[in-house]
Amino acid sequence: MKCISGIIAILTLLLLANCEESIQCTEDIEISVNIDFKTLSSGVKKDTLINNLTVIAKDTPYYNSNLNSISLALSQSSDTSEFQFVVDTVLDTISFYSKREHFMISFECGFATRFILEKVISQDILIDSISIINPNVDRFDETHILFFY
């Protein structure tokens, strides 16, 4: 019994020594607010494509394409994030106001920021109206805002 007890202890410690896990982040840690573009005709919402749309954040072009939806990364250090939406030469500034919370994705990937959208305001130049349909911007891939164009 003493001998068996000792052998099992040594085997278990060897097993534990070989169980070391690697510390590598394999998850997607991008958290973005997802926006769908819609038109409203006779009270019916329809998907729409915006041609030649350029989105600028902090003077850097962010999107430049024909799109019917976009994903924008809000500022993780400020409660306000401003984007310029440009179509041809027409510019509209959209301001996102949110509460922020840093949270852990995993020990391998570290922390990220999730948001609760409070309000989204445009200058009503390009965008007719804005509807927040899900204020919780978390890791789930779902639509948060509708922009009526």
Add this chain to the structure above:
Amino acid sequence: MKLIFYFFISCIILLYTEKSFARERLVKDRGIRFGTDLSEFVLPLFYPETRGYEFLADFQILDNIFIAGEYGISRIKLDTDSYKFNYDLNGSFIKLGLNRNILKHDDITKNDLLFVGFRYSFSRFKHKASNINIIDEQWDEVIITETEEISLSCHYIDLVAGVKTELFKNIYIGWTIRGMIRLKLKSDDIMSPYFIPGFGKGDKNAAIGFNYSIYYRIPYKISVKEKKKNKEST
């Protein structure tokens, strides 16, 4: 009449003799065992982020039934050499339950055990992350922040099996393998715990554990009825 009286007296004397024989008592060797988990001293060699101590005790209440208890403390320290933030966890755990010896001994002075049992376990701990670096490439910012210290607790059940063998007089050595099932964890929305003291990885609902322990037994003698042996001797 006299004959009947003598018959009854004889019967009563005989019964009394039988009873007094049944009451003959046998001295048994029992004890309270105190121990410590030696694997806790070896694990930091493989997992330098962990520190822990565990103390164990058992006490025989019936021939093959023992009340068993364990108490331990754990500390985890992760740093930015391996992770993206510093992390500290401090806590303790307590486990209470029963062991049943399934090893049959012909010699009652032998105290080696092959046992199965269970524990109800409770762990209470605090954790905190600091020096958290969040790199916001889109907005060209680096955020350095920390979390508050949060208190957490966890209830879980251990199913155990193991051996204890007497190495020298009253010195025992033994191992225990255990399967643990998490019942309830008071969670933290900001950060899940890296480790649950006494249980293992914080993101698992079930875990396997191992102890290799050394014990000292404080012996004492008790006298017990051994009806079966007495009857055999009559």
